[in-house]
Amino acid sequence: MRALLLASLSLLLAPTLAEAQLVVVPPVVGPNVKSWEKNIGAEMLKKVDGAKVQRIKLDKTKADGLRKCKNTLSCLAEASGELGASHFLHTIVARRGSEVKVQFTLVAVDSAKPVAQQRMKATAKKAKVLASIRDGMDAMLEEIMKLPELAPAGASPPLAVFTPPTTPTPPIAVIPPKAEVKPEPKPEPVAKAEPKPEPKPEPKPEVRTQASPGLLVREEAPKPGPNWLAWGTLGGGVAVAGAGTLMLVLANSDISSRNETPQVDTALRQELTDSAGMKQNLGVTFLIAGGAAIATGVVFHVLGIGADEPAAERSWLVGPAGGYVTF
Numbered sequence: 001m002r003a004l005l006l007a008s009l010s011l012l013l014a015p016t017l018a019e020a021q022l023v024v025v026p027p028v029v030g031p032n033v034k035s036w037e038k039n040i041g042a043e044m045l046k047k048v049d050g051a052k053v054q055r056i057k058l059d060k061t062k063a064d065g066l067r068k069c070k071n072t073l074s075c076l077a078e079a080s081g082e083l084g085a086s087h088f089l090h091t092i093v094a095r096r097g098s099e100v101k102v103q104f105t106l107v108a109v110d111s112a113k114p115v116a117q118q119r120m121k122a123t124a125k126k127a128k129v130l131a132s133i134r135d136g137m138d139a140m141l142e143e144i145m146k147l148p149e150l151a152p153a154g155a156s157p158p159l160a161v162f163t164p165p166t167t168p169t170p171p172i173a174v175i176p177p178k179a180e181v182k183p184e185p186k187p188e189p190v191a192k193a194e195p196k197p198e199p200k201p202e203p204k205p206e207v208r209t210q211a212s213p214g215l216l217v218r219e220e221a222p223k224p225g226p227n228w229l230a231w232g233t234l235g236g237g238v239a240v241a242g243a244g245t246l247m248l249v250l251a252n253s254d255i256s257s258r259n260e261t262p263q264v265d266t267a268l269r270q271e272l273t274d275s276a277g278m279k280q281n282l283g284v285t286f287l288i289a290g291g292a293a294i295a296t297g298v299v300f301h302v303l304g305i306g307a308d309e310p311a312a313e314r315s316w317l318v319g320p321a322g323g324y325v326t327f
Helices: 002-013 031-050 060-069 073-082 126-145 228-260 266-303
Strands: 022-024 087-096 099-108 113-123 215-219 314-319 322-326
Touching (some): 073 099, 087 126, 087 228, 087 266, 113 126
Parallel strands (some): 022 087
Antiparallel strands (some): 087 099, 099 113
Protein backbone atom coordinates (compact mmCIF):
# COMPACT_ATOMS: atom_id res chain seq x y z
CA MET A 1 0.00 0.00 0.00
CA ARG A 2 2.85 2.34 0.86
CA ALA A 3 4.61 1.59 -2.44
CA LEU A 4 1.42 2.31 -4.37
CA LEU A 5 1.03 5.64 -2.56
CA LEU A 6 4.61 6.64 -3.35
CA ALA A 7 4.16 5.72 -7.00
CA SER A 8 0.99 7.82 -7.21
CA LEU A 9 2.74 10.81 -5.63
CA SER A 10 5.68 10.51 -8.04
CA LEU A 11 3.31 10.52 -11.02
CA LEU A 12 1.50 13.59 -9.73
CA LEU A 13 4.71 15.50 -8.98
CA ALA A 14 6.68 14.48 -12.12
CA PRO A 15 6.68 17.09 -14.95
CA THR A 16 4.95 16.19 -18.17
CA LEU A 17 6.95 15.65 -21.34
CA ALA A 18 5.58 18.92 -22.74
CA GLU A 19 6.93 21.10 -19.89
CA ALA A 20 9.89 23.26 -20.84
CA GLN A 21 11.22 20.98 -23.59
CA LEU A 22 11.65 23.50 -26.44
CA VAL A 23 14.02 26.45 -26.71
CA VAL A 24 13.17 29.06 -29.36
CA VAL A 25 16.61 30.48 -30.17
CA PRO A 26 16.63 34.21 -31.06
CA PRO A 27 16.64 34.41 -34.87
CA VAL A 28 19.89 35.08 -36.73
CA VAL A 29 19.12 37.93 -39.15
CA GLY A 30 21.26 39.55 -41.81
CA PRO A 31 22.31 43.22 -41.70
CA ASN A 32 19.71 44.26 -44.31
CA VAL A 33 16.80 43.00 -42.15
CA LYS A 34 18.29 43.70 -38.71
CA SER A 35 15.59 46.28 -37.93
CA TRP A 36 12.89 43.57 -38.13
CA GLU A 37 14.56 41.19 -35.63
CA LYS A 38 12.20 41.95 -32.72
CA ASN A 39 9.09 41.63 -34.91
CA ILE A 40 10.30 38.28 -36.31
CA GLY A 41 11.02 36.89 -32.82
CA ALA A 42 7.63 38.08 -31.53
CA GLU A 43 5.77 36.35 -34.39
CA MET A 44 7.60 33.08 -33.70
CA LEU A 45 6.83 33.11 -29.96
CA LYS A 46 3.20 34.00 -30.63
CA LYS A 47 2.81 30.93 -32.87
CA VAL A 48 4.47 28.59 -30.34
CA ASP A 49 2.39 29.88 -27.43
CA GLY A 50 -0.78 29.75 -29.51
CA ALA A 51 -0.16 26.06 -30.22
CA LYS A 52 0.22 25.45 -26.42
CA VAL A 53 3.71 24.00 -26.87
CA GLN A 54 5.57 24.54 -23.62
CA ARG A 55 8.85 26.34 -24.08
CA ILE A 56 11.68 27.53 -21.90
CA LYS A 57 11.36 31.27 -21.42
CA LEU A 58 14.60 33.14 -21.94
CA ASP A 59 15.75 36.19 -20.07
CA LYS A 60 18.29 38.62 -21.52
CA THR A 61 21.28 36.70 -20.11
CA LYS A 62 20.17 33.36 -21.55
CA ALA A 63 19.22 34.90 -24.91
CA ASP A 64 22.62 36.63 -25.20
CA GLY A 65 24.37 33.34 -24.41
CA LEU A 66 22.50 31.63 -27.26
CA ARG A 67 23.27 34.51 -29.66
CA LYS A 68 27.00 34.00 -29.08
CA CYS A 69 26.70 30.51 -30.61
CA LYS A 70 25.44 32.13 -33.88
CA ASN A 71 24.95 29.25 -36.38
CA THR A 72 27.01 26.55 -34.61
CA LEU A 73 24.53 23.74 -33.88
CA SER A 74 26.80 21.95 -31.39
CA CYS A 75 27.16 25.12 -29.31
CA LEU A 76 23.40 25.74 -29.40
CA ALA A 77 22.70 22.11 -28.43
CA GLU A 78 25.03 22.36 -25.41
CA ALA A 79 23.50 25.66 -24.27
CA SER A 80 19.92 24.37 -24.74
CA GLY A 81 20.75 21.16 -22.85
CA GLU A 82 21.97 23.19 -19.90
CA LEU A 83 18.55 24.89 -19.86
CA GLY A 84 16.81 21.50 -19.67
CA ALA A 85 15.50 21.33 -23.24
CA SER A 86 15.26 18.30 -25.52
CA HIS A 87 15.01 20.33 -28.77
CA PHE A 88 15.66 23.86 -29.97
CA LEU A 89 14.31 25.85 -32.94
CA HIS A 90 16.97 27.71 -34.93
CA THR A 91 15.99 30.37 -37.50
CA ILE A 92 18.03 32.21 -40.17
CA VAL A 93 16.70 35.28 -42.03
CA ALA A 94 18.84 36.71 -44.86
CA ARG A 95 18.15 39.05 -47.75
CA ARG A 96 19.21 38.31 -51.32
CA GLY A 97 18.51 41.10 -53.79
CA SER A 98 14.77 41.82 -53.73
CA GLU A 99 13.93 38.61 -51.80
CA VAL A 100 14.23 37.58 -48.16
CA LYS A 101 14.87 33.89 -47.45
CA VAL A 102 13.98 32.19 -44.15
CA GLN A 103 15.19 28.81 -42.89
CA PHE A 104 13.69 27.07 -39.83
CA THR A 105 15.57 24.10 -38.30
CA LEU A 106 14.34 21.92 -35.43
CA VAL A 107 17.37 20.27 -33.78
CA ALA A 108 17.57 17.48 -31.18
CA VAL A 109 19.78 18.45 -28.21
CA ASP A 110 21.20 14.97 -27.58
CA SER A 111 22.55 14.51 -31.14
CA ALA A 112 22.84 18.16 -32.30
CA LYS A 113 21.32 17.04 -35.61
CA PRO A 114 18.31 18.53 -37.46
CA VAL A 115 15.01 16.73 -37.01
CA ALA A 116 12.93 18.90 -39.36
CA GLN A 117 13.59 21.85 -41.64
CA GLN A 118 11.45 24.35 -43.52
CA ARG A 119 12.46 27.06 -46.03
CA MET A 120 10.41 30.10 -47.01
CA LYS A 121 10.95 33.18 -49.18
CA ALA A 122 9.16 36.50 -49.63
CA THR A 123 9.67 39.91 -51.20
CA ALA A 124 11.79 42.33 -49.19
CA LYS A 125 8.86 44.04 -47.46
CA LYS A 126 8.20 43.87 -43.74
CA ALA A 127 4.58 42.70 -44.01
CA LYS A 128 5.46 40.01 -46.57
CA VAL A 129 8.38 38.73 -44.48
CA LEU A 130 6.30 38.52 -41.28
CA ALA A 131 3.58 36.64 -43.19
CA SER A 132 6.22 34.19 -44.42
CA ILE A 133 7.43 33.75 -40.81
CA ARG A 134 3.90 32.83 -39.71
CA ASP A 135 3.43 30.34 -42.55
CA GLY A 136 6.80 28.74 -41.86
CA MET A 137 6.03 28.43 -38.14
CA ASP A 138 2.73 26.72 -38.95
CA ALA A 139 4.62 24.13 -41.00
CA MET A 140 7.21 23.63 -38.23
CA LEU A 141 4.49 23.24 -35.56
CA GLU A 142 3.04 20.37 -37.59
CA GLU A 143 6.43 18.62 -37.29
CA ILE A 144 6.66 19.47 -33.56
CA MET A 145 3.26 17.88 -32.91
CA LYS A 146 4.60 14.60 -34.32
CA LEU A 147 7.22 14.39 -31.55
CA PRO A 148 5.75 12.98 -28.30
CA GLU A 149 8.21 14.90 -26.10
CA LEU A 150 7.18 18.23 -27.65
CA ALA A 151 3.45 17.74 -28.27
CA PRO A 152 1.13 19.55 -25.81
CA ALA A 153 -0.14 17.44 -22.91
CA GLY A 154 -3.28 15.50 -23.85
CA ALA A 155 -2.87 16.23 -27.56
CA SER A 156 -4.00 13.52 -29.93
CA PRO A 157 -3.80 13.26 -33.72
CA PRO A 158 -6.86 14.64 -35.51
CA LEU A 159 -9.50 12.10 -36.52
CA ALA A 160 -10.37 11.74 -40.19
CA VAL A 161 -14.04 12.50 -40.75
CA PHE A 162 -15.61 10.68 -43.66
CA THR A 163 -17.87 12.84 -45.75
CA PRO A 164 -20.14 10.89 -48.09
CA PRO A 165 -20.07 12.08 -51.69
CA THR A 166 -22.99 14.16 -52.68
CA THR A 167 -24.66 13.97 -56.06
CA PRO A 168 -24.75 17.45 -57.56
CA THR A 169 -28.22 18.65 -58.39
CA PRO A 170 -28.48 19.84 -61.97
CA PRO A 171 -29.36 23.52 -62.19
CA ILE A 172 -32.91 24.42 -63.11
CA ALA A 173 -33.06 26.10 -66.46
CA VAL A 174 -34.86 29.43 -66.31
CA ILE A 175 -36.53 30.38 -69.55
CA PRO A 176 -36.63 34.16 -69.87
CA PRO A 177 -39.86 35.71 -71.13
CA LYS A 178 -39.96 36.55 -74.78
CA ALA A 179 -39.35 40.20 -75.41
CA GLU A 180 -41.79 42.06 -77.56
CA VAL A 181 -40.38 42.64 -80.99
CA LYS A 182 -41.06 46.14 -82.11
CA PRO A 183 -40.90 46.90 -85.82
CA GLU A 184 -37.85 48.93 -86.68
CA PRO A 185 -38.69 52.35 -88.14
CA LYS A 186 -37.84 52.63 -91.78
CA PRO A 187 -35.20 55.24 -92.48
CA GLU A 188 -36.32 58.24 -94.42
CA PRO A 189 -34.79 58.54 -97.88
CA VAL A 190 -31.87 60.90 -97.94
CA ALA A 191 -31.03 62.80 -101.06
CA LYS A 192 -27.64 61.86 -102.34
CA ALA A 193 -25.30 64.77 -102.67
CA GLU A 194 -23.46 64.96 -105.92
CA PRO A 195 -19.71 64.61 -105.44
CA LYS A 196 -17.79 67.81 -105.87
CA PRO A 197 -15.18 67.76 -108.61
CA GLU A 198 -11.67 67.55 -107.30
CA PRO A 199 -9.73 70.77 -107.82
CA LYS A 200 -7.06 70.44 -110.43
CA PRO A 201 -3.65 71.74 -109.46
CA GLU A 202 -2.69 74.85 -111.28
CA PRO A 203 0.37 74.37 -113.52
CA LYS A 204 3.45 76.01 -112.16
CA PRO A 205 4.99 78.61 -114.45
CA GLU A 206 8.20 77.46 -116.00
CA VAL A 207 11.21 79.46 -115.01
CA ARG A 208 13.68 79.79 -117.81
CA THR A 209 17.17 81.04 -117.31
CA GLN A 210 19.22 82.44 -120.09
CA ALA A 211 22.89 81.82 -119.94
CA SER A 212 25.18 84.43 -121.26
CA PRO A 213 27.61 83.43 -124.00
CA GLY A 214 30.56 81.46 -122.71
CA LEU A 215 29.00 80.99 -119.24
CA LEU A 216 30.27 77.93 -117.29
CA VAL A 217 27.60 76.41 -115.07
CA ARG A 218 29.00 73.94 -112.50
CA GLU A 219 26.89 71.56 -110.40
CA GLU A 220 28.45 70.48 -107.12
CA ALA A 221 28.41 66.77 -106.38
CA PRO A 222 26.16 65.71 -103.45
CA LYS A 223 27.95 65.08 -100.20
CA PRO A 224 28.22 61.39 -99.21
CA GLY A 225 25.80 60.18 -96.51
CA PRO A 226 26.79 58.77 -93.10
CA ASN A 227 28.71 55.51 -92.94
CA TRP A 228 25.96 53.31 -91.49
CA LEU A 229 28.16 50.21 -91.40
CA ALA A 230 30.78 51.92 -89.23
CA TRP A 231 28.21 53.54 -86.91
CA GLY A 232 26.21 50.30 -86.61
CA THR A 233 29.28 48.26 -85.68
CA LEU A 234 30.39 50.92 -83.20
CA GLY A 235 26.93 51.15 -81.59
CA GLY A 236 26.62 47.36 -81.33
CA GLY A 237 30.00 47.17 -79.62
CA VAL A 238 28.97 49.81 -77.07
CA ALA A 239 25.74 47.89 -76.32
CA VAL A 240 27.56 44.56 -75.86
CA ALA A 241 30.21 46.18 -73.64
CA GLY A 242 27.43 47.78 -71.56
CA ALA A 243 25.80 44.37 -71.13
CA GLY A 244 29.14 42.95 -69.97
CA THR A 245 29.50 45.74 -67.41
CA LEU A 246 25.97 45.03 -66.12
CA MET A 247 26.75 41.30 -65.74
CA LEU A 248 29.86 42.12 -63.68
CA VAL A 249 27.81 44.42 -61.41
CA LEU A 250 25.22 41.64 -60.88
CA ALA A 251 28.01 39.16 -60.12
CA ASN A 252 29.40 41.49 -57.44
CA SER A 253 25.89 41.76 -55.96
CA ASP A 254 25.63 37.95 -55.73
CA ILE A 255 29.04 37.79 -54.03
CA SER A 256 27.94 40.40 -51.48
CA SER A 257 24.73 38.44 -50.79
CA ARG A 258 26.74 35.23 -50.38
CA ASN A 259 29.05 36.89 -47.85
CA GLU A 260 26.00 38.04 -45.86
CA THR A 261 24.46 34.54 -45.87
CA PRO A 262 25.27 32.47 -42.74
CA GLN A 263 27.73 29.60 -43.11
CA VAL A 264 25.12 27.03 -42.08
CA ASP A 265 23.04 27.72 -45.20
CA THR A 266 25.40 25.89 -47.54
CA ALA A 267 22.83 25.38 -50.30
CA LEU A 268 22.09 29.11 -50.63
CA ARG A 269 25.78 30.03 -50.48
CA GLN A 270 26.61 27.51 -53.25
CA GLU A 271 23.74 28.84 -55.38
CA LEU A 272 25.03 32.40 -55.00
CA THR A 273 28.61 31.30 -55.80
CA ASP A 274 27.53 29.53 -59.00
CA SER A 275 25.40 32.49 -60.08
CA ALA A 276 28.25 34.96 -59.51
CA GLY A 277 30.72 32.79 -61.47
CA MET A 278 28.40 32.46 -64.47
CA LYS A 279 27.73 36.21 -64.54
CA GLN A 280 31.44 37.03 -64.28
CA ASN A 281 32.23 34.78 -67.26
CA LEU A 282 29.45 36.34 -69.32
CA GLY A 283 30.56 39.85 -68.32
CA VAL A 284 34.17 39.30 -69.37
CA THR A 285 33.06 37.69 -72.67
CA PHE A 286 30.71 40.58 -73.45
CA LEU A 287 33.40 43.16 -72.65
CA ILE A 288 35.90 41.50 -74.98
CA ALA A 289 33.36 41.15 -77.80
CA GLY A 290 32.13 44.73 -77.32
CA GLY A 291 35.67 46.12 -77.33
CA ALA A 292 36.46 44.27 -80.56
CA ALA A 293 33.28 45.60 -82.20
CA ILE A 294 34.09 49.17 -81.11
CA ALA A 295 37.61 48.89 -82.56
CA THR A 296 36.22 47.49 -85.83
CA GLY A 297 33.70 50.34 -86.10
CA VAL A 298 36.46 52.92 -85.62
CA VAL A 299 38.55 51.27 -88.37
CA PHE A 300 35.56 51.25 -90.76
CA HIS A 301 34.94 54.93 -90.07
CA VAL A 302 38.59 55.98 -90.57
CA LEU A 303 39.10 53.94 -93.77
CA GLY A 304 35.65 54.78 -95.16
CA ILE A 305 34.61 51.13 -95.46
CA GLY A 306 30.87 50.97 -96.10
CA ALA A 307 30.52 54.66 -97.02
CA ASP A 308 28.74 55.74 -100.22
CA GLU A 309 31.06 56.71 -103.09
CA PRO A 310 30.82 60.46 -103.91
CA ALA A 311 29.27 61.36 -107.28
CA ALA A 312 31.43 63.07 -109.88
CA GLU A 313 31.14 66.82 -110.32
CA ARG A 314 29.43 67.96 -113.55
CA SER A 315 29.80 71.24 -115.43
CA TRP A 316 27.89 72.83 -118.33
CA LEU A 317 29.52 75.27 -120.72
CA VAL A 318 26.90 77.38 -122.48
CA GLY A 319 27.89 79.35 -125.61
CA PRO A 320 26.12 81.19 -128.45
CA ALA A 321 25.93 78.11 -130.60
CA GLY A 322 24.90 75.71 -127.81
CA GLY A 323 26.65 74.00 -124.95
CA TYR A 324 28.27 70.79 -123.78
CA VAL A 325 28.76 68.93 -120.50
CA THR A 326 32.05 68.06 -118.82
CA PHE A 327 32.73 65.71 -115.89
